[in-house]
Amino acid sequence: MRRVVRAAAYALLPAELVLVVCLAAGVRIPAAVVxxxxxxxxxxxxxxxxLYVRLRRRGAGHREAVRELVPEPVVRLVGHELRLMVSLVRWVARRPHGAGGAGARSFGHARDQAAYMYGFAFVCVVETVGMSYLLASWPVLHAVFLVLDVYTVLFVLGLHAASVTRPHVLDGDGLRVRQGAHVDLVVPLERIASVRYEPLFxxxxxxGVLNLAVASQTSVTIVxxxxxxxxxxxxxxxxVRLVRCHADDARGMVDALRRARTAPSPVPGPPG
Structure with a gap:
């Protein structure tokens, strides 16, 4: 039954999208079809x-049940969109994500992209106003494009907010390197062979190489x-065998990583 429902979803959702576009464009569609x-x-x-209720009754968790019913790429894309919106709230509240552990150090990486992200958001706002004026005589199209344009502005701001609120984090277990709301990789300290300051554009x-560029640049190379x-x-x-990322204080991040890698082991206590 799950396969039948999933096949029906693949067929119906594109058809529904086509129907919405036709209605927005003013195409007359018989009421029976709609x-x-x-x-x-x-x-x-x-x-x-x-199906969701049945899966939950069989002991599946909430996420497991959703993943059984919805293709993983769709779940991940929706999750990414939600994380961007949550990042906007965190940005306003000044509450970074995953950077408050005891002894942890965070390294921001969004400073160098701020100017062009704000510029991009401004262009989107101008486009929203322009389209609103041009489509004023078509109420349905005006409403559709207004929603899309406003969401685009929020999306662009969310991309920057995700970078601001998700810094790289170094603690006693490893280095957590991140980019926006879609990359979150934990690198154990014992697997770091070397780290160097290396500006690349x-x-x-x-x-085997993971490039986490910010404003087309990386400044820290981790082998x-x-x-x-x-x-x-x-x-x-x-x-991944090599990670290139960027940090606002790249030299400080490199020094902190080197110290963490060479930190002395704790002295064992006396035998019992």
Missing amino acids: AGAEAAVVALMGAEAL SHRKEE LSEPVTAVRLLGAPYP
Whole structure:
């Protein structure tokens, strides 16, 4: 039954999108077709809800049940959008994510991208005003594009907010390198072979190399003795042996990493 519901979702959702675009463009569609499409969507949602309840009764957790019903790429994309919106709230509240542990040091990396992100957001605002004026005579199109344009502005600000509120974090267990709301990789200290300050402004795509550029630049290069597994935006695993990232205080991050790698082991207590 899960396969049937998923196949129906793949067929109905694109059809529903086409129907919405046609209605927004003023195409006349028979009322029976619109009613049938809406009834099919309601039936699909009901089947999804029924399967969700059955999976929960069988002991599956909330996330497990959702992943069984929805393809992982869709779940990850929706999760990414939600993290961007939450980042806006954290940005306003000045509450960084995952940087408050005891003994942890955080290293921001969003300063050098702020100017062009604000510029991009301003361009989106201007485009929103322009489209609102041009489509004033078409109320349906005006409403659709207004929602899309406002969401685009929030999306752009959310991208920057995610970078601001998700700094790199160094603690006793390892280094947590991040980029926006889509990259979050923990590198154990014992797997760091070397670290150096290395400003780079061009990056070739290489196997086993993770480039986390900010404003097209990286400044910290971390060479690993053993690979760690990063996860791409849509969920594909990616083994990494070298990480290039950026930090506002790149030299300070390199020095802190070197000290953490060479910190003396605790002295063992007397035998019992």
